[in-house]
Amino acid sequence: MKRMSVNTHNNTYDIFIKKGILHNVGSFIESFIKNKKVIIITDTNVNRLYGEYLMKNMRKYTSSIFKIVINAGEDSKSFDTLKQIYDKLLSFHVNRTDIIIAFGGGVVGDLAGFAASTYMRGIHFIQIPTTLLSQIDSSIGGKVAINHPKGKNLIGSFYHPKSVIIDPDLLDTLNNKFLYDGFGEVIKYSLIKDKYLYNTLIRINNKIDIFNHIEDIIYNCCKIKKDIVEKDEKDQGIRMLLNFGHTLGHAIEKYYAYKSYTHGEAIAIGMYNITKVSEDICITKKGTSKLILDILNKYNLPYDMPTNNIEKLFDFIRLDKKNSGTNINLVFIKEVGKGTLQQLDIKEFQKLLTVNLKG
Structure with a gap:
C-alpha cells in the first residue's frame, strides 16, 4: 500500500492507494464513520457496479447509512442536483456530526464535496474516487464546485476531505x-x-x-x-x-x-x-x-x-x-x-x- 499525507495550513488528511482497498475500506475510515450517519453520494453507473457492495462494507461500522444516487454525467453538477442532495440530507435528518462519502468520479466528488462544504455550514466528507481522473486530480486539494450555465466550476469553495481512498482496481470497469x-x-x-x-x-x-x-x-x-x-x-x-x-x-x-x-x-x-x-x-x-x-x-x-x-x-x-x-x-x-x-x-x-x- 502507498500512503501520503496532505498538510495544508488548516487541514491534514491521508491518501491511501492500494489495489483492492475497497474490500476493507471501512477499516481505513472507521474513526470517521463509527456511530455516525453515513451518506454515500454516488452516480447511476457506479451504483450499479459497486453501490450495494460499499453499503454492505459500511454496515460493519455503522448502523445508520443512506445512499443518494445522482444521474451520471456533467449535467448533474448543477444547482438542481445540489438542491436534490440538500433535500435528501434534510429528510435523513443529517446533522453537522455526520459524514458524506463521495463515491464516484470527478462530478460526484465535486458535487458531493460542495454539498458537504455548504450543508449546515460544513460537514465532514471522504473521497473514494472511481475514475483515473478523479483519483489523480479532482479528489485531492480541496477544490469543490458546481457548474453555472455560463461556465465550468464557477460556483465553488475550498473544502478538504478527511481522507482519500484510492483503489486502482476500480479502473478495470472503465471503458x-x-x-x-x-x-x-x-x-x-x-x-x-x-x-x-x-x-x-x-x-x-x-x-x-x-x-x-x-x-x-x-x-x-x-x-x-x-x-x-x-x-x-x-x-x-x-x-x-x-x-x-x-x-x-x-x-x-x-x-x-x-x-x-x-x-x-x-x-x-x-x-x-x-x-x-x-x-x-x-x-x-x-x-x-x-x-x-x-x-x-x-x-x-x-x-x-x-x-x-x-x-x-x-x-x-x-x-x-x-x-x-x-x-x-x-x-x-x-x-x-x-x-x-x-x-x-x-x-x-x-x-x-x-x-x-x-x-
Missing part, C-alpha cells in the same frame, strides 16, 4: 475512452513537473502495461499535486500550474455543452494548442509541441482545435477564473517537466491563437 480520458491529466502532470513520468508514459505499450504501472502512476501524480497544494492551497500562485491546458480545455467543454469531449480530451487539445502558441512566442523550447503530440497519440487523445470560431470560444475564456481585468494568467511549459506562469493580454492571446490556427 477505454474514460481510462484514456484520465491520462489527459496524467500527461499534464508529466509536462508541468515530471519529465521522468513523461518518459515512463511514452514507454508504455498497451493496456496491460498501464495496469502494471498504475499504482506508481497514481502515486506520482498525487505526490505532485500534494506538494503544490501544500505550497499554495488557495490557487494564488504555483497551484495555477495545475491548470495547464485548462483555459482552452474548459472553453471547449462549454462550447460543446459538455457533450462532445470529455474533460481529459478537452485538456489534451488545450495543452497541445497552447504549446504551439508558446513556441511561436519563444516561451517554449521548439519541438515540445511535437513531444506532446506523440504522447497524446499514444493515449488516443485528440489534439486538433475542433472549432475555428475563436471569438465564441473567447466568450467563455473571458469568464475564466484566472482573468484579471484585461489580462489572463496562462500556464505554459518551457520544456517537458518545467511549467511556468505568464500573464498575457486577453486580446493578444486571442490574436496569437487565431494566427496559429490559420497557420
Whole structure:
C-alpha cells in the first residue's frame, strides 16, 4: 500500500492507494464513520457496479447509512442536483456530526464535496474516487464546485476531505475512452513537473502495461499535486500550474455543452494548442509541441482545435477564473517537466491563437 499525507495550513488528511482497498475500506475510515450517519453520494453507473457492495462494507461500522444516487454525467453538477442532495440530507435528518462519502468520479466528488462544504455550514466528507481522473486530480486539494450555465466550476469553495481512498482496481470497469480520458491529466502532470513520468508514459505499450504501472502512476501524480497544494492551497500562485491546458480545455467543454469531449480530451487539445502558441512566442523550447503530440497519440487523445470560431470560444475564456481585468494568467511549459506562469493580454492571446490556427 502507498500512503501520503496532505498538510495544508488548516487541514491534514491521508491518501491511501492500494489495489483492492475497497474490500476493507471501512477499516481505513472507521474513526470517521463509527456511530455516525453515513451518506454515500454516488452516480447511476457506479451504483450499479459497486453501490450495494460499499453499503454492505459500511454496515460493519455503522448502523445508520443512506445512499443518494445522482444521474451520471456533467449535467448533474448543477444547482438542481445540489438542491436534490440538500433535500435528501434534510429528510435523513443529517446533522453537522455526520459524514458524506463521495463515491464516484470527478462530478460526484465535486458535487458531493460542495454539498458537504455548504450543508449546515460544513460537514465532514471522504473521497473514494472511481475514475483515473478523479483519483489523480479532482479528489485531492480541496477544490469543490458546481457548474453555472455560463461556465465550468464557477460556483465553488475550498473544502478538504478527511481522507482519500484510492483503489486502482476500480479502473478495470472503465471503458477505454474514460481510462484514456484520465491520462489527459496524467500527461499534464508529466509536462508541468515530471519529465521522468513523461518518459515512463511514452514507454508504455498497451493496456496491460498501464495496469502494471498504475499504482506508481497514481502515486506520482498525487505526490505532485500534494506538494503544490501544500505550497499554495488557495490557487494564488504555483497551484495555477495545475491548470495547464485548462483555459482552452474548459472553453471547449462549454462550447460543446459538455457533450462532445470529455474533460481529459478537452485538456489534451488545450495543452497541445497552447504549446504551439508558446513556441511561436519563444516561451517554449521548439519541438515540445511535437513531444506532446506523440504522447497524446499514444493515449488516443485528440489534439486538433475542433472549432475555428475563436471569438465564441473567447466568450467563455473571458469568464475564466484566472482573468484579471484585461489580462489572463496562462500556464505554459518551457520544456517537458518545467511549467511556468505568464500573464498575457486577453486580446493578444486571442490574436496569437487565431494566427496559429490559420497557420
